[in-house]
Amino acid sequence: MNRRQFLRSSAAAATLLKLPVAARAQGRSGTVRVWGEPGPYGGVAVEGMNEWAQKHAPGLKFTIETIPWSDVYPKLMTDLAAGRPAHCLSVESPIAFQLMAEGLLEPVDDLIDRIGRNRLIPGARWEYWGAWKGRQFVVPAHHQSHLLVVRTDALQQAGVTKSPAEWTWHDLLTAARAIKAKTKLFGLCFALGRTIATDYYVISLLHSAGGRMFDAANKFQVVFDSPAAVETFEFIAELFPTMPPGSVGYTFLDVVDSMATGQSGMVFYWGRVFGRAAEVNKEVFNAMEAYQHAAHPRTGKRLNWNDFQGWAIPRENNPYVREIKEALVYIMTSKEWPIRYVHSLVPNVSPVFQDVAQDPRLTAHPFFQTKRRTIFEYYTEALKHASNSGNELLQGINPLAGIVHGRGIIAQGVQQVIIDKRPAREAVKWVHQQLEGVRREHIRLVV
Amino acid sequence: MTTPARSSVSGHVPPARSARSALSDRQLGVLFLLPFVVVATLFVVYPAAESIRLAFYSKLPFRPRLTFVGLDNFRYLLDDPVFRAAALQAVVWTGASIVLQTVCGVAIALLLNQAVRGIHVFRGLLLFPYMVPTVVIALVWRWMFNPEFGIVNASLRATGLVARDIYWLSDPRWAMVSTILLNVWKFTPFVVICVLARLQSIPPELDEAAQVDGAGAWQRLRYITLPQLRTVLVVVIVFRTIWTFNKFEEIYLLTRGGPGTSTFNLAVYAFEQATANLRLGVAAATGVTMLTFLFAGSVLYLWLLRREDT
Numbered sequence: 001m002n003r004r005q006f007l008r009s010s011a012a013a014a015t016l017l018k019l020p021v022a023a024r025a026q027g028r029s030g031t032v033r034v035w036g037e038p039g040p041y042g043g044v045a046v047e048g049m050n051e052w053a054q055k056h057a058p059g060l061k062f063t064i065e066t067i068p069w070s071d072v073y074p075k076l077m078t079d080l081a082a083g084r085p086a087h088c089l090s091v092e093s094p095i096a097f098q099l100m101a102e103g104l105l106e107p108v109d110d111l112i113d114r115i116g117r118n119r120l121i122p123g124a125r126w127e128y129w130g131a132w133k134g135r136q137f138v139v140p141a142h143h144q145s146h147l148l149v150v151r152t153d154a155l156q157q158a159g160v161t162k163s164p165a166e167w168t169w170h171d172l173l174t175a176a177r178a179i180k181a182k183t184k185l186f187g188l189c190f191a192l193g194r195t196i197a198t199d200y201y202v203i204s205l206l207h208s209a210g211g212r213m214f215d216a217a218n219k220f221q222v223v224f225d226s227p228a229a230v231e232t233f234e235f236i237a238e239l240f241p242t243m244p245p246g247s248v249g250y251t252f253l254d255v256v257d258s259m260a261t262g263q264s265g266m267v268f269y270w271g272r273v274f275g276r277a278a279e280v281n282k283e284v285f286n287a288m289e290a291y292q293h294a295a296h297p298r299t300g301k302r303l304n305w306n307d308f309q310g311w312a313i314p315r316e317n318n319p320y321v322r323e324i325k326e327a328l329v330y331i332m333t334s335k336e337w338p339i340r341y342v343h344s345l346v347p348n349v350s351p352v353f354q355d356v357a358q359d360p361r362l363t364a365h366p367f368f369q370t371k372r373r374t375i376f377e378y379y380t381e382a383l384k385h386a387s388n389s390g391n392e393l394l395q396g397i398n399p400l401a402g403i404v405h406g407r408g409i410i411a412q413g414v415q416q417v418i419i420d421k422r423p424a425r426e427a428v429k430w431v432h433q434q435l436e437g438v439r440r441e442h443i444r445l446v447v
Numbered sequence: 448m449t450t451p452a453r454s455s456v457s458g459h460v461p462p463a464r465s466a467r468s469a470l471s472d473r474q475l476g477v478l479f480l481l482p483f484v485v486v487a488t489l490f491v492v493y494p495a496a497e498s499i500r501l502a503f504y505s506k507l508p509f510r511p512r513l514t515f516v517g518l519d520n521f522r523y524l525l526d527d528p529v530f531r532a533a534a535l536q537a538v539v540w541t542g543a544s545i546v547l548q549t550v551c552g553v554a555i556a557l558l559l560n561q562a563v564r565g566i567h568v569f570r571g572l573l574l575f576p577y578m579v580p581t582v583v584i585a586l587v588w589r590w591m592f593n594p595e596f597g598i599v600n601a602s603l604r605a606t607g608l609v610a611r612d613i614y615w616l617s618d619p620r621w622a623m624v625s626t627i628l629l630n631v632w633k634f635t636p637f638v639v640i641c642v643l644a645r646l647q648s649i650p651p652e653l654d655e656a657a658q659v660d661g662a663g664a665w666q667r668l669r670y671i672t673l674p675q676l677r678t679v680l681v682v683v684i685v686f687r688t689i690w691t692f693n694k695f696e697e698i699y700l701l702t703r704g705g706p707g708t709s710t711f712n713l714a715v716y717a718f719e720q721a722t723a724n725l726r727l728g729v730a731a732a733t734g735v736t737m738l739t740f741l742f743a744g745s746v747l748y749l750w751l752l753r754r755e756d757t
Contacts, residue, residue, distance in 0.1 A: 070703070074722035081508035102509050194705045246594045248706045249617040263595055406723045415707045419619060441507070 029059030032320045033086040036064050037072065037309075038253075039272065040344040042090055045141065045311075048331035048340075049324075057323055062088075070195050070251050073406040080104060085314045088324045090141060092196065094390030096130045096312050098402025100137035101445045106313040106321050107135045108328075115139065115332045119353040123383040128391060129310040132399070138310035139328050142342070142349040145304040145382035146200065146270045148172070148294060151185070153287040154265030158182045167294035169208075169235060172266075176242035179265035187242030189264035192418055195251040198411035199404070200305040201268055203389045206232045207303040208296040213389060213404065213435055216396025220446045222439055225432035233417045233424035240418050248418055260284060268293070270307075271348035271378045274371060290347075290374040292385055303393075306386035335359075347375040350382070399445050400438055409434045495738065501731035508725055520732035529708050530716060530733070537712035540623065540698070541691045544630040545684060551631065552638025552683075553676065557668075559639065560646045570643070577636040585700030588629050592616050619709035622702050626710050629697055634690075638683055645679040646672070685748040689741050713737050 034049070036042020042064050049062040065086055067075050072091060079085040080099070089096070099105050112126060120126065120140070130138030150164050158178035162171055176187030191197035206212070211228030214220045244250075244258060259267040260277040262284050267273060277285035293302040313324050331337040338356040342349050346367045351357040357379065368375060387393050389410075390401040404410065413431035416422040439446075470478065502521070505514040524530045559570050576584070591597050592615035603609040615625045649672065657667050695714035698704060704711040704719065711719075713733055721730035 074718075077508060077722050077725065104509060194703065194707065244595065245612075245614045246617040249614075249622075249702070258595075261596070403725065406725070408723065412707070415705075419707045419709075 028057050028323070030061075030320075032060060032062045032088065032324060034062055034064050034088045034090070035076075035086040036066055036090045037069055037092075038066055039348065041142070041341050041349050042066060044337070044341050044344045045090070045331060048334065048337035049327040051337075052327040052330035053323070056326065060320070060323055062327065069197065073196065073402075077406065080314065083317050087314065087318050087320045088328075089312045089314065090309060091312065092402075092405070093128075093130065093138075093308050093310075093388060094398075094401035094405055096138050096310070096402075097132070097390045097397055097399040098406075098445075099312065099314075100130055100132045101399035104314055104316065105130075105137040106315040106318070107137055108139050108313065108325065109136045111139055111325055111329055111332075112136055114329045116353065119355060121352060121354050121357055121380070121383070123380075123386075124308070124352060127397065128308040128386075128394065130308075130312065130397070132397060138312050139332065140308065140310045140352040142352055143306055143308050143383065143386070144270050144348055144350060145306040145378060145386060146204065146268050147290045147292060147304055147377060147382060148266065149259060149269050149273055149288055149290045150175075150266045151259075151284065151287045152289055154179050154183050154185050158265070164289075164291040164294070167291075168297045169294050170297060172294035173235075173238055173242075176239060176266060180242045183265060185265040186244045186258070186263055188239055188266045188268075189243050189247055189250070189255055189258040190268040191250040191252060191255050192236075192240070192243070192247045192411070192414060193249045193251050193254075194408045194411045194415060196405045196408065196411075197250070197252045197255070198414060199389065199408065200307075202232060202236065202410045202414055203392075204268075204293065204303050204305040204387065205235065207387045207393055208293065208299060208301040209235075210296070210299045210301070212392045213410075214392070214398050214400060214439070216392065216398050220398060220400060220439060220443075222432055222435040224435050225428055229428045229431070230424045233414060233427055236414055237417050237424065248415065259288070271350075271375075272345060274347060274367065274374070275345055278367075286370070288374075289371075290377045292377065292381055301385070303385050303387040304382055305388050306382060307388060308386075308391075347371070347378040350379045400435075400442055403438050403442055404435065407434070407438070409438070498731045498734045499738075501728055502735045504728050506727040508727065516728065520726075520728045521736075523726075523729050524732055524736065529711065530713075532708060533711040533713050533716040536623065536710065537692060537714075540627060540630070540694075540710075540712055541688060543627045544634075544691050545688055547627065547631045548635045548638050548687060549680065549684060551635045553642055553680075555635065556639045556642035556646055557672070559643055573636050573639055575636075576633045581633065581696045582700055584629065584633060585697060588625070588701060589616065592625055616702055617706050619706055622706060622710050626698050626701055629701055630691060630694065633697070634687065638687070641679050641683045642676060645676055649675045681751050682748075685744065685751065689744050689748075692740065692744070693737065 032049070034042065034046050036045070046062045046064040053060040053062060069092075073095060076085065076089070076091065076095065091099075096105070117126075124140075124143065126136055126140070128143075129140045130136065148164060148167075155164075155175060158175065159182065160175045160178055164175075167175070172188070178187070179185055180187035190201045203213070206229055209228040209232050211224065211226045211232060213222065213224050215223045240247075244263060247254070247258075250258070255267050255269055256273045256276045258264040259269065259273050260280050262281055271290070274285065274288060274290075277288055293304055295302040311328055313321055315321065331341075332353075338351065338353060339359060339361050342351050342356065342362060343365050346365045351362065356362065363372075388401075389404065390399070391397050409431055413427045413434075416427040416430065417424050503515060503517060505516045505519070506512075555573070559566060559573065591599050594600055594612045594614045594617065597615070599615065600609070600612045603613070613621055615621045653671050653675075654667055657671050662670070692712075693714060694712070695718060698710050698712055698715050699718065702710045704715040713736065717730045717733035717737070720726045720733060
């Protein structure tokens with residue numbers, strides 16, 4: 001090889017080596033890691049993203065990484081702290097709120113008009129999914145509420161005749177006791193483990209009772225220590241004897257199994273429980289119906305915990321921001337993907353766009369033949385009673401809620417009452433102190 | 448290319464001669480140690496030193512600022528009832544696990560030391576719990592311990608041993624028992640292997656002589672076998688104590704430290720402080736506290752070994 005040949009081949013080799021680097025810099029090749037919670041819908045969304053990639057960025061591949069709920073927070077925090085989170089996230093809204101306030105998410109204001117500013121279903125607002133200081137950080141994917149799910153056959157056997165649609169807390173407790181006493185089932189089940197699931201159950205009861213954790217309108221002062229919180233803890237203590245004793249260790253899917261496998265007569269749960277029951281126990285599925293929660297006897301509120309779940313894009317070390325945004329616009333404006341997304345888990349994944357909700361193809365799912373009323377309890381009625389800890393009573397986004405759930409503070413408070421038999425008033429004071437600690441440590445986020 | 452002429456002139460030359468002559472034995476030893484030193488420095492010494500440094504700082508993930516707080520993180524630990532409970536539970540979990548592992552391990556090793564046909568099959572099977580990944584074991588045990596449809600309760604009910612379901616993972620007392628049982632089941636084979644190896648090196652003449660002198664089975668175990676096992680048991684117990692005290696994944700995967708915080712040990716506590724509570728300094732201080740405990744354990748181990756030698 002002479003000198004000229006050597007130089008020519010070296011230049012060619014250098015060009016070849018540079019190509020992938022340049023391509024990577026443009027984000028046009030490689031693997032885009034997408035985080036999703038357990039369930040098929042994350043996978044469906046990623047299929048849609050890959051369809052976009054095939055058309056517009058053939059070197060790019062979107063892959064779904066499914067993380068169990070209980071591990072989402074530690075996994076996400078450690079990955080973010082290490083500087084290598086997934087490139088696109090679908091996480092619980094309070095956690096997304098925490099991340100956006102920390103400045104870890106890419107703003108997505110540029111996508112709102114492209115997706116359709118006025119497409120949201122009535123009762124929903126873009127900020128519910130994640131807006132902070134006037135900027136949007138989360139693209140809506142779906143909303144999902146936990147509701148009161150009952151087995152009508154169990155109520156019948158227990159002699160409960162009043163419709164759950166008219167129940168107050170008192171009726172709920174009476175029905176749970178009756179089922180426990182007169183059938184072989186546990187009366188009620190929801191998670192009481194030291195997990196985010198328990199927080200979601202307790203918070204909805206707290207909100208119905210008129211309590212809150214923080215006052216978003218008043219510099220996020222902690223307002224947990226209230227008669228409403230004491231009443232909530234005491235009510236759960238009253239309900240507990242009707243529940244499986246194992247529920248003190250339960251998280252989300254344990255509750256699903258408790259209903260779907262025929263252990264409990266009633267659960268508080270998201271729509272996923274219907275899909276699971278249809279898979280494992282048709283008899284149970286046939287007897288199941290969902291209602292809005294029992295009303296608090298004084299306030300009349302029957303609030304749920306609605307997760308306005310969407311897509312967030314971590315901004316640091318993320319070479320694929322532009323491609324993810326394009327892929328999100330592609331699937332959100334598609335006629336087909338939002339329907340497939342909703343159909344992947346009926347009635348858990350509620351549509352967020354009016355045109356999707358009104359699309360005749362939506363009702364092609366077989367569940368609409370037998371569970372139509374229940375499905376619309378989740379899809380539309382639940383929005384009228386929506387609340388969550390990251391946006392308490394829908395009165396203001398609160399990024400501190402993510403930290404509260406990460407620490408399982410509310411769950412630990414309830415466990416003190418259930419397991420340690422501590423008076424509710426003391427447990428409430430303990431929770432209040434913990435919330436004060438969160439506010440003190442992270443005040444920079446919100447004020 | 449070869450050098451046959453040179454070899455034939457100077458006679459037989461060992462192949463390593465030139466290398467050996469360039470380096471002394473001491474230098475060669477250092478050279479062989481070098482890879483270990485580099486790896487240990489990178490993955491043990493540096494993280495440990497960094498943890499010790501972090502224990503005196505306040506650090507929140509995502510925020511670059513590192514604030515020196517002196518001994519505040521250690522004060523936080525002392526004031527935190529969960530830390531005190533976790534330390535106590537760590538002692539209970541470690542102590543109970545080690546006692547059971549040792550007793551079961553010695554008993555099984557004695558059984559496996561018998562000259563029975565096909566005994567090697569049992570010896571092979573014994574390694575099974577030790578080989579299976581902890582995450583698999585923990586998930587399987589979660590199902591087995593499920594109070595409503597787990598096989599443990601079903602078996603106990605079927606045999607009439609219990610009338611009511613036991614809430615293995617949901618009742619604070621039983622949750623600790625469950626984690627200990629898992630640990631014992633998984634790590635007893637380690638004790639068995641070590642003890643069995645020692646048993647097979649005990650000269651049979653000792654046992655035979657005692658038998659001739661009229662010693663019974665219990666006396667032979669008490670005065671011949673157990674004294675012979677003392678050295679290996681010291682090593683095994685000290686190692687297992689250090690490892691068990693440090694254990695994280697079994698408890699975390701089985702109970703996540705719950706119900707409540709009833710099965711927290713210090714490793715789980717440190718993890719929770721770091722990832723859930725985002726208090727990296729407090730987590731590091733917990734790690735330093737554990738390091739202190741384990742350092743004391745190691746010193747004890749070395750002292751026992753030295754005493755054995757002398």
